[in-house]
Amino acid sequence: MMRSLDKDYLSKAIKDFCKGTSVSSGKFSCEAPGSVKDLEWNHMDQSHRPYIHSTYNDELRISIGENFANSLTKWGNWPFFLNVMDVRVKDGQYYQTFTIGGLIYVHTVIEMGYINESKSSLEINWHISSHWILKPIHKFLNRKIYKLNIRLQEEDYVIRDQRYKLREKGYNFRSDPPNYYSSNMLTHNTIYPPLGNTLKLKISEFVESNSLDNEKNKNLYKFGKDDTSFIIKKISEDEFCIWPSVCPHEGASLEDANFCKNSVKCPWHGLSFTGVSLSSKNNCISKYGFTYKLDEEYIKIDDDRSIKD
Numbered sequence: 001m002m003r004s005l006d007k008d009y010l011s012k013a014i015k016d017f018c019k020g021t022s023v024s025s026g027k028f029s030c031e032a033p034g035s036v037k038d039l040e041w042n043h044m045d046q047s048h049r050p051y052i053h054s055t056y057n058d059e060l061r062i063s064i065g066e067n068f069a070n071s072l073t074k075w076g077n078w079p080f081f082l083n084v085m086d087v088r089v090k091d092g093q094y095y096q097t098f099t100i101g102g103l104i105y106v107h108t109v110i111e112m113g114y115i116n117e118s119k120s121s122l123e124i125n126w127h128i129s130s131h132w133i134l135k136p137i138h139k140f141l142n143r144k145i146y147k148l149n150i151r152l153q154e155e156d157y158v159i160r161d162q163r164y165k166l167r168e169k170g171y172n173f174r175s176d177p178p179n180y181y182s183s184n185m186l187t188h189n190t191i192y193p194p195l196g197n198t199l200k201l202k203i204s205e206f207v208e209s210n211s212l213d214n215e216k217n218k219n220l221y222k223f224g225k226d227d228t229s230f231i232i233k234k235i236s237e238d239e240f241c242i243w244p245s246v247c248p249h250e251g252a253s254l255e256d257a258n259f260c261k262n263s264v265k266c267p268w269h270g271l272s273f274t275g276v277s278l279s280s281k282n283n284c285i286s287k288y289g290f291t292y293k294l295d296e297e298y299i300k301i302d303d304d305r306s307i308k309d
Ligand code: FES
Pocket: 247, 248, 249, 250, 251, 252, 266, 267, 268, 269, 270, 271
């Protein structure tokens, strides 16, 4: 079992292993909002890729364990794919490899580190190796991988920033501590901070309360506290549909998500969540860690006391 990997060792080891091999190396580094823990989770979470990244049209998971993942990634819309092998070497260090047609190997070492309470570092070192005759392709590939890394980090920013802000507000996740297996569980992993006191929304003041100010969702309203708020859709005078405004899966904001009828589709992993349908006939429901009640005057929301985390 590897304890750690020296990123500079790979290039030399490959050349020694197979004489006549050319190796070109490249590097990308950046800072990211939030803790190393969330950066690692984001790296191991493979399910967000088709939704957040324009590069990945689709991927097929072959096998996954706590410290590895093996998948096929489609290259655009071509009938062509890469077999990508990911390994967690130790906390904050990852190894990834794929081959292009068995002729060119790309080996990557990814390292994440602590900068301060609100920032982490990410360093990606890759080595492209092939027969020397294919060396002219390395330059093109090197540029492509560098640009790809810039784009991936930009696209992931929204996820990292949101997780950082949620942790600051007291949120936790059942996928902690992250590994390849827990990071890919499509279950309700968000642990909301305790509400403390009952949240009350006076039904007669419903329309005046915060309308979600976006074009897509005009009939939706937001209410609650800064750390835990809810989105409410008024169906009729005595019927309402309610969702936590933070996704029950892994914490995306649902405020700009696509709502239709009684469900919402989350932008991070494409999961759909049915709202809590409160009506005079069905006036007390527990879901997503909360208990929702409707009486003649108020909608009331409490922590679901039957859940212990
Ligand atoms: S955060 Fe994953 S589906 Fe919402």
